[in-house]
Amino acid sequence: MLSTTERTRVRRGKARARTGREDLYAVLDAGLVCHLGVVVDGAPRVVPTAYARIGDTLYLHGSTGARSLRVGGEVCVTVTLLDGIVLARSAMHHSVNYRSAMVYGAPRPVTDPDEHLAALRAITEQLAPGQWDAVRRPDRKELAATAVLALSLEEASVKIRDAPPNDDEADYALPVWAGVLPVRTVFGEPEPDPRLDPPLPVPAHIHGRSTRSSAR
């Protein structure tokens, strides 16, 4: 179960709240990028970035020079998967079907070399499963230039909407089409780097993703 704190208690759309830890894992594991929120000089800043989960820890990485990783203090990491456009009979009941996770906390810098490497591996594999074993691993210089932050999943919330429109009762009589337009993230045909010389076949772990109906 996810614990409830003042900020993870879902106030709006309570019917959409999920409280299982498995729901949290499923949303985080299905995403490709997250949105990282930090406070800089008292104002919010939201940046898209790669991430990965290992157990009950979420990892972020970035250049050791990047401001958003140097700020310290509290962050909010949000992962949103858009699943559909909800087309209602009235304008104000239009909505989206989605899965989203929000994780709050003060991340710690990862200093242990094994954890640092495991996190970088997980972040690479989240974006591109199978690549870690196919490409050159980070060397000492690259490792030193790459900061990794670890954020505990202790304080997190999950919201999922997966339903037809929720119209006002009187509006169901209107002669208006209503339903859900599904939204899917799909992979296209791999595009070889123009500098790939000699040409190599696209590995199965890459090509296989483009034949699937949705991301991950």
Place this chain on the structure above:
Amino acid sequence: MLSTTERTRVRRGKARARTGREDLYAVLDAGLVCHLGVVVDGAPRVVPTAYARIGDTLYLHGSTGARSLRVGGEVCVTVTLLDGIVLARSAMHHSVNYRSAMVYGAPRPVTDPDEHLAALRAITEQLAPGQWDAVRRPDRKELAATAVLALSLEEASVKIRDAPPNDDEADYALPVWAGVLPVRTVFGEPEPDPRLDPPLPVPAHIHGRSTRSSAR
């Protein structure tokens, strides 16, 4: 041209920064949801939400009771479009192709009835083009319950990565496939509301989206 302020000046990945107002419009107009960052009790909070642009103003809406719209002060709105997974010859050069826009500022509550209605129309149309004229418009009670915030596009930045991997020169000799795996957002077949009775045909403005290769 986009003006440059301390926080919109792109520090990381300067080659990805775009400075044209048209680039900003294009990214904002192509998105379906944004990530709204606010500061609550000194900590960041990032929530996915609908939005729309009219001219040089970005509009957000929500229940008049929602905390993220009541907070006041500065916000950051980020729209991210993921276009591809960049598969490099080394782990640390893995990346994504994307278009993203960040808008900073202190939004003003919209009180003018005409602007309020125009914003709600634009937000509905951003998510579901053609729906405003097909469905029941908001009544007085719905309008009173829906807060709209207006955020000037004055302070904004745009980043776009649209390129093959950028490997270390020595790594180009490695026998590793490299390139880009395109990521696309597509619409599936419309799913009628189970309560749609009698069945109505799917309108062209909805059905037409599912035959397109990518969102919008």
